[in-house]
Amino acid sequence: MTIMAPRKFGDSSDGVVGGRQTRFEGDLKVTGAAKYALEHPVENLAHGVLVPSTIPAGRVVSVDAQAALASPGVLLVLTPEDDFGMRVATDWGGNRPDEPYYPLSREVRYNGEPVAAVIAESREQAVAAAKLIRVTYEEAPHVASLDDPNAGEGNLLEHLSASWGDAEAAYAAAPVKVEAEYKTPREYHVAMEPHGLTAKWDGDQLTVWEPSQWSHGMARSYAEWFGLPFENVHLISPFIGGGFGSKGAALAHGAVAAFAARKLGRPVKLALTRPQNFTGYGGRAATRQTIKLGATKDGVLQAIVHRGASETSTYGVWPEQTGAATPIMYKVENLSSEHRVVPVNTVTPGALRGPGKNPSAFGIETAMDELAAQLGMDPLELRLKNYADRDYQSGKPWSTRRLREAMTEGAEAFGWSKRNHAPRSMRDGRTLIGWGMACGTFPVIQAPSEAMIRILGNGRVEVVSGAIDMGQGTYTILAQTAAEIFGVPVDQVEVHLGDSRMPGSAIAGGSMLAGSILGAVHKAASAARDELIGLALSEPNSPLRDTGANTLTFSGGRVSVGGEGPSLTLPELMQSLGRDVLEIRRNTLPDGASMEDQRQAWTTMAKVEGPTMGEYSMHSWCAHFAEVRVDEDFGTVRLSRMVSAFDCGRLYNPRMVESQWRGGIIMGIGQALLEEGLVDMRNGRTVNNNVADYLVPTNADVPDIQVISVGVPDYNASALGGKGVGEVGIVGVAPAIANAVFHATGKRVRELPVTLEKLI
Ligand code: MCN
Ligand code: MOS
CATH class of the missing domain: 3.30.365.10 (Aldehyde oxidase/xanthine dehydrogenase, molybdopterin binding domain)
Structure with a gap:
């Protein structure tokens, strides 16, 4: 087109x-007129649906498909018994084990893992027949989530640790201390366009119409699965209804559809249902982190001690790095940061807008607010006082860091100087008003x-x-x-x-x-x-x-x-x-x-370079200022105003950028006040796996958002001087709002989302 x-x-x-x-x-x-993947017209289509497991852990003993096979229109039922003849593929390229791949697994590692698939003449027939499949399981003990008493401490990831100076000693000696634990729940992408694809074979040539964040990378995975040269796979993805990190890799349902299409000699369309989107690709992992800040009486940071953990699955490691932002935000001579991953019975979590930096900022930016409150100091002044003149982690100079300008210009536009710093000091009748701020960052890659x-x-x-x-x-x-x-x-x-x-x-x-x-x-x-x-x-x-x-x-x-x-x-x-x-x-x-x-x-990702690969340390930066109105009787929180200032270098198109920033901020509003994947501890299932119960912000939840650019071109970051824009907007929003809620109510909520039951 x-x-x-x-x-x-x-x-x-x-x-x-x-x-x-x-x-x-x-x-x-x-x-x-724009055609999304599943709308692409293909002749002679067959339709596939997945049958998800109903237990969190164990194995499939048998699949009784007789009734399904006898059901009208059914062409094929796939189970773990089938010889798929596929090989394991990688998401990002690199070495892969030379092992067979079963997209329908005999081992059940999470509730919702696909254990069978039905292909029929129509989607309705496939859905009806899928209900007739009887799976017999042998259940094993499971660990439902990070909060499960059996979850344990998890595994330390050395390569995500940072350390300099003597953080514990400096903390012990510091005259002012804060220590607290912060938690974030599972969060999901809920892109408007769900996952799904149409796969079609012509001889040994495979065409896939599938929403993708990476046409070449995903085509390589399909090629690896089927032992084909890369050129034999053609992945087509001109329009995508949102990905937010969930559409960067080829997934099990894609393998099932492509395999079924080859077996049937017919193109197959397979669309995940909305609930299946919660297990087709993992959301943001739940996290917890403890932060200790030591400071002098006039607010000079002496030490940061950070210990974090995030959920991963029992079969893959996705670290949601709670220490990703902690070491680079402030000037500090003593720091120690460690991150652990805790395997639980979930689909492997994954990238969701601002991975790592996002929960990390919730920790450090709330802790800084706590320190400011304890010192009786303006949180803006505290941040400016501890401004990092360079990257203390890598030791490198910043390429560009206009975070000071972001903080001061954002504060000016917001009217921050009129803030009375005492909590519960601003009200409008029975409505408590709070002003909060927090900073955010995202690396230049x-x-x-x-x-x-x-x-x-x-x-x-x-x-x-x-x-x-x-x-x-x-x-x-x-x-x-x-x-x-x-x-x-x-x-x-x-x-x-x-x-x-x-x-x-x-x-x-x-x-x-x-x-x-x-x-x-x-x-x-x-x-x-x-x-x-x-x-x-x-x-x-x-x-x-x-x-x-x-x-x-x-x-x-x-x-x-x-x-x-x-x-x-x-x-x-x-x-x-x-x-x-x-x-x-x-x-x-x-x-x-x-x-x-x-x-x-x-x-592959072999040639991707991180923010400190060269002479400089390169990142986008932002400062968010939020106003909340909290009903004193009911504890309901409304965000009433938001001003955010960004340093993303040169902007190629300010209209698009403002939309990216606002989009990120709106997701941050959801994270702050609404979003939470609730896990049923009995069976490891995400209970609210649909867009009615998994709450994201609607227009009524989103106030006027003023965005400001303070960036200057950064030609180390890119050929044309821009830094990354797409993710930094979400980073720091949740702590800015939670800090505003503290200012309004005097109540510190350290666990997202900030819901009314946590306030009353
Ligand atoms: N841009 C600009 N000037 C710059 C940098 C970016 O004008 N200096 C604008 C451009 O319009 C560019 C856009 O911002 O197309 C995003 O650019 P960039 O920051 O390079 O991000 P990517 O193009 O790599 O997009 C991915 C990023 C990520 S990682 C997530 S997650 C995310 C995001 O983009 N998911 C999104 N924004 C999204 N926006 C929409 N509508 N849907 C998603 O799923
Ligand atoms: Mo974005 S989470 O890196 O796709």
Whole structure:
């Protein structure tokens, strides 16, 4: 499908990098023309549904499928008995065990794990038949959650520990101390578009229409499962209805659908039900952490001691790093931070917007508020007093850190100076008013990417990349970049994304895509422009040939010598050059990178670089200011105002960025006040596994949110000077709101979400 620019363009100055161009694919989405994975029309479809386990631990003894097989329309029932002939694949590439893979497991490791699947002529028939499947289990003892008395202390992850100075001794000697435990529950992505796919085989070629945050990485996993060359898998994902971390990897239901399609010789569509979305991919792990802060009487931090833990599954390790933000927020000479993972009977938890940094910020940013309260000090002043002049963990200087500006400009816009710092000091009748603040951060992650630019004879400029737009604005910023380089309006650009057969790209994850892919598109487009200039100045039929110029200007849709003399539109230039198409492909790997380097770069995480790989320590930063209104009698909390200031470097499109920040903040509101996966301790099931009972913020829960940019371009962070935007918005929101609730009520809630029963 061709992705066209919106019909309305706003200002022409919007169509360049840094402009406020409206969403490029917006028309297609609001008119329904955009096709999401499960809407893709495929002939002769069969429909699959999963049968989830109903016990949390044990094994499948037998599956009685007789009644299901006799049910109308049923084509196939799959059970752990089947010989799948598949091999284990990896999520991120790298070494994998040479072992068979059973997407339907005989071992049951969590409640909801798929143990059978039914494929039928229609979805309704498959659903009806699935209810007739009888599974006999041998149940084993289980550990339901982090709160289970049998959960234990878990396993220390050395590589996530940080330590310098002598934190325990400095804490013991500090005249002012705070110590507290903070907890966050399981949280879920609840993207509007649920998980699901259609898989179709043509001989040994597999096509998969599936929402994806990483077309190349997921295609590689499918190839690994079936022992195919990467090229044989074609994963198509032009539109995604939200991923938030849940759509970066190929999952068991994808394996079941692809296997069934091959076995039946028919395309198979398999959609997870909303409850199955809670177990198809893990949500954010529940965490707990203890923080001890030692300070002088005038509020100079002496020590931070941090001990954290998060849930993982019994078969995989996903650390939700409670110490991810702790070591880099403040200047401190003595720090010790440790993180443990505690295996329980859950699906392996996973990435959810701002993994690690998010619960980590809840800990350290609430603890700082507690310290400020104990000192009788303004929490803003406490933070400024302990401002980290460098990264004390890596010892490296910041590339850019405008957190001071974020704090002061955010405070100014919020009116923070009018705050009476005593708790319960502000009210409006029976409504207590509280003002709270907290900071947040997210690392700059970099990865190589590739892009292709095609200039057609009719003057249209095409940008082609396997990169993903799940709503962040990838289409828009790529169109702006190409429009700027060729000096054409955005409606002369087409963008093609979301396809594993297109040039390779960084994952739409870790807030790394924009910086990575823009670098590649900028490089390819600049190279294409240079090529055009060379041809225009040398080809015999080019009207620009005898100008004697050594370069040309692309502006206002025309190519000229610095705006003087003869000028041509792109179609005129292409015609004079006798060219129907000019195609240039470039990547951001070092020159001369081998094919193997390229394969690794696009299909694995091998070439991803963290925030301190180079000379500097690079991160996005933010400061949130929240106002809550708490009903004194009922304990209900309403967020009434929010001001957040960010340093994300240069903004490629402030309109998209503001939407990303607000989106992150809104998820943070949910985390602060509503979201909580409730585990039934008897059977390890997440009870509220649907969008009626798992509460996320609605419009009525979201007040006016003012967002402010204080960033400056950071050319260490990316080729065009931007830092990550997609995740930092959520980080620090929950502690800002919980700190506001403390200010309103005098009651400290250390366990999210802040619900009324915790206040009364
Ligand atoms: N941007 C910009 N200037 C910058 C950086 C980014 O204009 N300096 C804008 C661009 O519009 C870009 C967007 O912000 O498309 C996000 O860029 P970036 O921070 O690089 O993040 P990614 O493109 O890698 O997107 C992933 C990120 C993550 S990890 C999650 S989780 C998340 C998020 O984006 N999930 C989202 N934002 C989401 N937004 C929507 N609508 N849906 C999701 O599932
Ligand atoms: Mo985002 S949680 O890294 O997809």
